[in-house]
Amino acid sequence: MPEPDETDDTILRALSKDSRISNADLAEKVGLSASSCWRRVRALEEAGVIEGYTIRINDARRGLGFKAIVHVQLTRHDPEQQQVFIRAVRHREEVRACYATTGQADYHLHVTCADIDAYNRFLEQFLFRIPAVSSAQTNVILRSVKD
Structure with missing residues (x-):
């Protein structure tokens, strides 16, 4: 093309x-x-310029009113541990996007849940159980300026 x-x-x-x-x-x-x-x-x-077609879903109307950006640091950076982390987050519905980044955090997750309790369960029962995860810092999304 x-x-x-x-x-x-x-x-x-x-x-x-x-x-x-x-x-x-x-x-x-x-x-x-x-x-x-x-x-x-x-x-x-x-040509792959258009990769597909999708819909936009109103999360609040689905009962998913809690959104956060989670900055994740890994304990070590060997490829095997990174792949374990990546495979785990790819299969979680709460994780809308995951970016490997430069800077202090290794990954940034866009997470959507029903509420703070559901988010706490996500952290305790999922994220902190991944062996490679050292720490996570959360920034709660107050409102969307541009999606």
Whole structure:
């Protein structure tokens, strides 16, 4: 696929706002014929620029009102222990995202739970039971400015 151009960027912005938009409406929005628009979207998918389509869920309406960023430090950094940690967090529903980072913490987790009690259970029954975890510092999310 050639380098994405301004039209591709317009398509991507439109799809990121509403991934359920019909091809006809998308084509009209970006100023292309429906067939040309479909070919461009398909090329973006095949090139891996578009990795998939998803939905946004209102966590509060699902009873998940507690959100935090957890800064995790590991006791040691051997690859085997890191993989144990990574496999563990990948399978936890509470962990919405996990980032390996530079700086004081080794990983940053975006965690969502029902409430502080559920979060405490997450820490005690899961996170602190992973042998490689040395410590975790929590920053509670007060409100979302941009998702």
